[in-house]
Amino acid sequence: MTGFVLAAIAPITTPSVDWLGVAPVIALGGAGVAIVLARALLRRSAVTTPVCVALGILGVVLAAIFEYRLWHLVRADGAITTMAGMVRVDPFGVFLSVVVLIGTIYALFISVAYLKRESLDAPEYLALVMLSAAGMVAIITANDLIAIFVALEVLSIPLYVLAAFDRRRMASQEAGLKYFVLGAFSSAVFLYGVALTYGATGSTSLTAIGDFLANNTLYEQGTLLAGGALLLAGLGFKVAAVPFHFWTPDVYEGAPTPVTAFMAAATKAAAFAVLIRVFSIAFPLYRTDWKPALWVLAVLTLVVGSVAALVQTDVKRILAYSAIAHSGYILIGFQTGTIAGRQAALLYLLIYTFMAIGTFAVIMLASMTGDDRHSLDDYRGFALQRPVLGGILIFFLLAQAGIPLTGGFIAKLEVFSAAAQSNNYSLLVIGVLAAVVAMFFYLRIALALASPATGGEYFSDRRVDRWSGVVVATAALAVLATGVTPGPFIDWARQAVYFV
């Protein structure tokens, strides 16, 4: 009888696993689980928080070591495909994984002081950050629409909770709920896109879809195009592209500032990784269909992001709109559809991580306990009273504005030259003009910082803690280094554009 069953059911071949390929994800996720465990076993002991922080850092460092190994491996032997094609580790993926790791370690560092100040529970927070980071690295190296969707949820759900983490504060709750509802909606849209794409091509693997479309002519393209559009919409939500950006200002404003920093830097890198990967690997032949859509998306994002920020009076909201505008520039790079454009997008994401985290780190340090007052008037005179911190903040703002000799300029220059090289003059001109508009609102913040205080200001004069100090200093140095000697960074991005 047993023999009969065995003969009837063919043995299922389990996929071979190249453990190194998924090691970074395991390291990050494992650190997250370990933090939960530490929390459960140590309870409220005095060492709980330090142990959890150490576990988090350990996870990121381990992941970074694996990424280092992977980088050399994939550069030498080509991309690693494992888990039955679900995971694909290529230079592109490793590069953006590293960007996410940078964002994660910075977010951990600035969270330490923040959690203490706001007397929030550290372990859960740290665990959520680590799990979300695991989801991000997973999504960056995912090569299958199903895997992408799963990773998307893994990275998003912790973020919903994190946004609402300061639960005594109404704005934080609102941010969490808003992010959750709209995020769940966008996931559903994405999933629908996955279904339609599967229906049209018969596969969920990106490479298989690409091969299928290369070898077959579709009799009826409606399903595929609708699927692609829904995928674009779902991912557009994550990268905060207009018109899918409505959550951004509220969530950025309401979420705890370190979470905002994490979302701005790491989430953006992860979401763009998917966007670029899906459209470059699965639909390269449908370029003529998605390029116009991306053009519209890029222009809307640039214009709305830059213009809407002009009328804001809250610093975090302004920075939220600026984050939207930055997405617009990255979209320009991607929209060109060229290698140079992709390289520009990669470099932009790297530099943007430093700029965004740096900016939000200073904002976090400047805010008072409660983290609820960030209007321009609250920051008046900040640069006069705290020249070093204020000066660095102004430096970050100038970098975001794209002033030369900062990384922000190099990032924009690369994007613009990619547009110019592919004769995409309309985007080029709209891009440079949007940059000018954007300068205006960065200047508004800088102006408030450098104006004499009128007595209504509301910022902290606490000493900068060691962890945040390290973040601010290294991020500023990185932004300066990418601006003055961009060579190595550009080289690195150039090596990372490939999917093989």
Add this chain to the structure above:
Amino acid sequence: MTEFYREYLAVAVLIGAALALVGLMLGVGKLIRPVRPQADKYITYEAGSDPVGGWGQSNVRYYVYALLFVIFDVEAVFIFPWAVGLEPLGIFGLVEMVVFILILVLGLVYAWRKGVLRWA
């Protein structure tokens, strides 16, 4: 009756059996239980708490239980098909499932240590 329709016979039989079973259980209960009507017994059952008035219509503690229940329910959903294919999946499948259950157990330990499971 064609082969095609005969396939559906099983479904019809199953529906019949289900109806019969439910009817039987309710019928037997009706016959043997004592009947002493009281006003309180006719309000909607809400674990002994008053369903009308107040803000929350249910105690927030149920929510945690509901969540835990859903998690372990879903766990079961995954375990059933796995159990069916355990033999062909072999040792690999076993390890995977152990990891899966361990993570869930960890969640349970966490909930327990956080004091979620205590009612008061």
Add this chain to the structure above:
Amino acid sequence: MPDFPILTAIVVTPIIGAALMTLIPARRPEITRIVALLFTVATLGLSIWLLWNFKVGDPDFQYVENYEWIPGLGARFILGVDGISIFMVVITALLMPIGLLASAHHVDHRVKAFFGWFLVLETAIMGIFLSLDLIGFFVFWEFMLVPMYFLIQGWGHDNRRYAATKFFLYTAVGSALMLACTLVLGFLHEASTGLLTFDFRILAAWGFGGLSITTETILFLGFMAAFAIKAPLFPFHTWLPDVHTEAPTAGSVVLAGVIIKMGAYGFIRFSFELFPRATVDLAPLLLITAVIGILYGSIVAAMQRDLKRLVAYSSVAHMGFVILGLASLTVIGLNGATFIMVSHPLTTGALFLIIGFIYERRHTRQIDELGGIWKPAPVLTALFIVAMFAGIGLPGFSGFVGEFLALAGTFISERPYAILAAVGVVLAAVYMLWAFQRVFTGKPTGENAKMTDATKREILLVAPLLVLSLFLGLYPKPVLERIEPTVRQKIAFLEQKTDYRQKRPHGFDSNRLGGESYKDLAKKALKEQR
């Protein structure tokens, strides 16, 4: 390549000073001042050394330095100096210590930041004048906004925030379009020749092989947007009076002296070689705006109640002459335009300094509230008279030489414009003399009667500018003989590339027109890259 990177040294010296300054404790402002002065004087010394060793008669770029900067984008860090930029460098280096000294004792809050930004500004300006790579040029061009913004915003007068933002945004719009056009130019060159570079010399030699005149015109207009706003050309001049009025004295001196020259410098440096056909085609447009600028600037200047605004509008008029001279597309006109760029900083700088002195005493610049200053302050008045005549362009002062040459060049090629512009010279006398009359002559009343005279320090600040202006007015040869070879080469290039032929006055030796062709220059530039 020269043994000692003198140009890099000139660019970098000020910013090293600024970096050092951050290390000085804030409670020791006097050390800050000394350090700032030291570094500006060191820069001045370097640039005078450069001027001394500048090879006369060579139209080419000298002391060229060429380093890789952004690989993959072809952007390099290339510095070089020619007959036009050498004087801009020297004038900048000269005005900086003077501006610093002028503000040394009335800047009393956040001294460190003030001098730090000032030094950063000097680096940016030097970079603009010396860059031969279009991306490098843009980098300095845009970067210059930052120190200027913070100087105006932090140490300006009442309405400074508005002025600083206006300055920033106006210029940023222009430079954004310039950046777009720079990139397009570079990549068109790549598409046509396969070499991605932004080296000015290589792009100049290329000269749009086979591309349409429309493309060239559009790119020219993109560059022009940046230059016209900065120059400032009518009707893009509206930022200038606001900014001048609100800027601190040192800022005004540098602004009027150097920064508004950058627009004209950009025209002279780039448009002839990069867009020869468009330059010839659109020269009439430039002439018209120049004439409007001259007349409009002069008339509006006459109507001003604020002394600083008056000088600001006079700068609009003077810049009109610069544009007129270069749009005449003649060697003489270009000589004149470049010469004005050298002489105008001297005279306007002096005027702004003196107005600054008056403001420090009276805390007003309103012409109505001043009057009869001659009596209590004769020396100050004497300084003003000299500066005024130098500014009007009285023969014997440098202003005359420049305006005469610019008008003469225009007269050769475009007579009607020259005649119209000449009216501007008369108008300049009108508004300056009228202002002088109202401010200095008459019976001093109230506060004006109690005004103190110029101190020795103040005289020493203004005197070098005026002496230099007088010297160049009497003996312009040292400047002209260095400018002219470069200018000749530009016009010769224009004649090589287009069917434009310079109208020559009788007896003009056409054989002298020439110089090394840009093809050779490009070859040299390529060799450097390897």
